[in-house]
Amino acid sequence: MAKHLYPAALAACAFVIILATGFLLTRPGVFPAGGYAGPAAWRDSTPAGIRFSGDTYRYLSGAEQVLAGERLTAEQAPYRGYIWVVAACLRTGVGLRGLVVLQVALALLALLALMAVGRRAGGPGLAAVTGVVFALNPDFPVWHTFVMTESLYISAVCLTLWLALWAMPPGRPWRFVPAAAVVVLFALLRPSGWIMLPAAVLFWLGHAKWPWPWRLAGAAAVVMLFLALAFGGRGFRQGISGQSPVDKLYAGEVVWQEDLWRVAMPPPATGDRTYLGAIAYIGRHPVACVHLGLRRLAVLFLRIRPGYSAAHNAVLLAVYLPLALLGAVGAWLGRRRVEVRLGLALVLAHALVVVLTFNDNDGRFSLYLVPPLGLLAAVALVRAAGVIAGRRRRSSGSSAGCRSTPDAAV
Secondary structure, eight states: OHHHHHHHHHHHHHHHHHHHHHHHHHOGGGSOOOOOOSOHHHHHTSOTTSBOOTTHHHHHHHHHHHHTTOOOOTTTGGGHHHHHHHHHHHHHTOHHHHHHHHHHHHHHHHHHHHHHHHHHHHOHHHHHHHHHHHHTOSSHHHHHTBSSSHHHHHHHHHHHHHHHHHTOSTTOGGGHHHHHHHHHHHHTTSGGGGGHHHHHHHHHHHTSSSOHHHHHHHHHHHHHHHHHHHHHSHHHHHHHHTTOHHHHHHHTOSBTTOOTTOOOOOOOSSOOOSHHHHHHHHHHOHHHHHHHHHHHHHHHHHOOOTTSOHHHHHHHHHHHHHHHHHHHHHHHHTTTSHHHHHHHHHHHHHHHHHHHSOBOTTSHHHHTTHHHHHHHHHHHHHHHHHHHHHHHHHHHHHHHHHHTSHHHHO
């Protein structure tokens, strides 16, 4: 039965993803989109089931500029990877319908990659539970229907998890090159994607067979190189600056342009808005800054938002609070497994981005860490199921033994 569990679970989970996305495409009123501010011609010529948001025109206009041979603007450049994908869909004639089909297809590939990691970590049972957690997430099908980076980036996180493990078998160092190259391509989808490359490289260094001083020196070099590229590279630097992380630190902002959960921060000593000034500010006010970071983390993992209805927030809380708790338990239970460690590394890497910046007001940033967090939660669920099944077997065996004794007959 075990050998049939994996393909059956994969097929069932894939069917759920396709069915849920198809339902949302044919029922646009179930999750209406809003905030689109681009030319009406785009909206009027696109089926209502394909959803636009406030950022959608950034990608549509960028694709038009790419097809016209024009340079991307500073606002568009950090998302050039997704813009290239949109442009390719327009150039080939498949349009935005083809873009949505591509997003669903890559989501299915991401499911396969995530389940493969689960199978490697704990067999077909863990793979099946990991796939179910991914397929039943109520948010993912919605984002497959949006002209936004989220669907492809969520899939990219799953594929990065698989690629980083694929590159690790001893005796095959050549694999690190194509794996790192593909992760770089994923990073072009959106600015936060760049955190995955140093996370993967640091993970590789941490599990290398080198003496620890060499690994420590390599980790320090990776961090310094990443910082140099981040603040020396024009596109990435502009992408960071466009989010104003220093201003949001001083303002105590937890969620983008939301006053709820905002932290009252001590006023800065000067008008310095540089990153060095922000580091000095954190050194002067560590308690307030830690409080702000923890509050950002709490909102990140709970996923609730003040702009949502009470019912919507109740559903989100019922999904994401248990997921976070189970993920924490699974990270501890599976701490000796390399797959669990890598999953935890990707969760923490994306959480670090939010701690240093802010939460988005529609909760999209929470979704980037959900696939590896789902793997960790699956570890906890499978272990709990094993414990329960073991107790039942012992209880059944004990009862049978008692019935077979003379005293039991009396």
